[in-house]
Amino acid sequence: MAPTRRTCVRTESAAPFFTVLIALYNKREHIETTLRSVLAQRDADFDIIVVDDGSTDGSADLVRALVDPRIHLISQPNGGVSCARNTAVAAATGQWCVFLDADDLQHPQFLSALRHLAKRHPQCGMVATGSENVLAHAKAPWLQQAQAAAELHPYPETTEIIDDLPARWMRGPCFLTSSLAVKRELIQSMPTGFAVGESHGEDLDMWFRLAERTSVAFTPLLLAGRVVDPSGLSSQTAARSEPPFAERMVQRVRHGECPERLHRSSLRYVTHYRLFLARTAVVCGHRRLALGLLWRVRTVCYTPGWLLTLLLTLLPRRLAYPLHRWRIDGKVPA
Numbered sequence: 001m002a003p004t005r006r007t008c009v010r011t012e013s014a015a016p017f018f019t020v021l022i023a024l025y026n027k028r029e030h031i032e033t034t035l036r037s038v039l040a041q042r043d044a045d046f047d048i049i050v051v052d053d054g055s056t057d058g059s060a061d062l063v064r065a066l067v068d069p070r071i072h073l074i075s076q077p078n079g080g081v082s083c084a085r086n087t088a089v090a091a092a093t094g095q096w097c098v099f100l101d102a103d104d105l106q107h108p109q110f111l112s113a114l115r116h117l118a119k120r121h122p123q124c125g126m127v128a129t130g131s132e133n134v135l136a137h138a139k140a141p142w143l144q145q146a147q148a149a150a151e152l153h154p155y156p157e158t159t160e161i162i163d164d165l166p167a168r169w170m171r172g173p174c175f176l177t178s179s180l181a182v183k184r185e186l187i188q189s190m191p192t193g194f195a196v197g198e199s200h201g202e203d204l205d206m207w208f209r210l211a212e213r214t215s216v217a218f219t220p221l222l223l224a225g226r227v228v229d230p231s232g233l234s235s236q237t238a239a240r241s242e243p244p245f246a247e248r249m250v251q252r253v254r255h256g257e258c259p260e261r262l263h264r265s266s267l268r269y270v271t272h273y274r275l276f277l278a279r280t281a282v283v284c285g286h287r288r289l290a291l292g293l294l295w296r297v298r299t300v301c302y303t304p305g306w307l308l309t310l311l312l313t314l315l316p317r318r319l320a321y322p323l324h325r326w327r328i329d330g331k332v333p334a
Contacts, residue, residue: 016070017224018046018111018181019094022102023084024060025053030103030227034063035140037225038100039068040143043111046098047072051088054078059102082194082202089187096127096181099203104178105143105225106133108150114181116155117217124161126207126215127187128175131224142225151216156219164329165211166249166269175216177203179224182210201243207248208266240286242277242293246270271297275305282312 020038024031031050038048047070052060054077063073074087089097094117102107112128117127134142162168187210195202252258253266278293290313300306 015093016047018090020048020098021088022050023104026057027102028057028059035309041111049088051084053084066207082196098181099177103227107146107223121217124217125183126173126216128180128218129223130220131179132222133228134225160218162216167265172271201245205245278309
């Protein structure tokens, strides 16, 4: 069955500055709040494309119930988050594509800050803000506080231009999917879109590939709310296997598809990521995966991070977890 779309005739001259892209699958308890956080933006020059990826819980009905000409709904059979995002990117008409997970939130000044970054740094094809974690039951208070703070007009005063995203990411993730915008022409020109069939690391794969073509303008202002599961189930799921994007990054370096200036940092990032994933696998009970990852990065077996990870694999799980937390808190280098 081909995707169906709520029709909206728009001329090129009337195209908005932003198109907010939302991949939706069974987020009935979140999607209305997420959409209302977009509709409350102080910068109203946007439209929204929601791709319902075969939801079975009535999520799409809630989208239809929000009668706003800026909301466009595309329905398609379930194909996974990457497939839904690719559909949304192809349908976007705004100058910038803004990505938003179906359970995350935008501060009322989020799009205003992105526009400020885009205008001030036209050489950058990606712009992003900081974010903060929000527990699911605390969404309403977060939005209320954000609405009250919107009067402060938080335009970015401190901006970081990121020319080497792998190196920057090793210092700590600076943005997430829901706090990022990409020039539409840039992302629509990518030879391949989001990796279909993958649901972990598929977004990082795209951001790293885009950052091989352009710089990122980033402000640390916390203008996106990432709704988190306090049980940590997403981390446990991620620790069952190595996402393919890391090996693809290695192959881009080996085949010369990545700019030479990023070769060293890209390979270092993959090593850094595999060590982190190995430690996460240990505390989630997947020691075989952890040992396999340690073997793959054995060339750095002399580093404190590698030795610590090996130690974790030898300890009982009840002891490995607090040591892992100690590492995350910054006591031991990667």
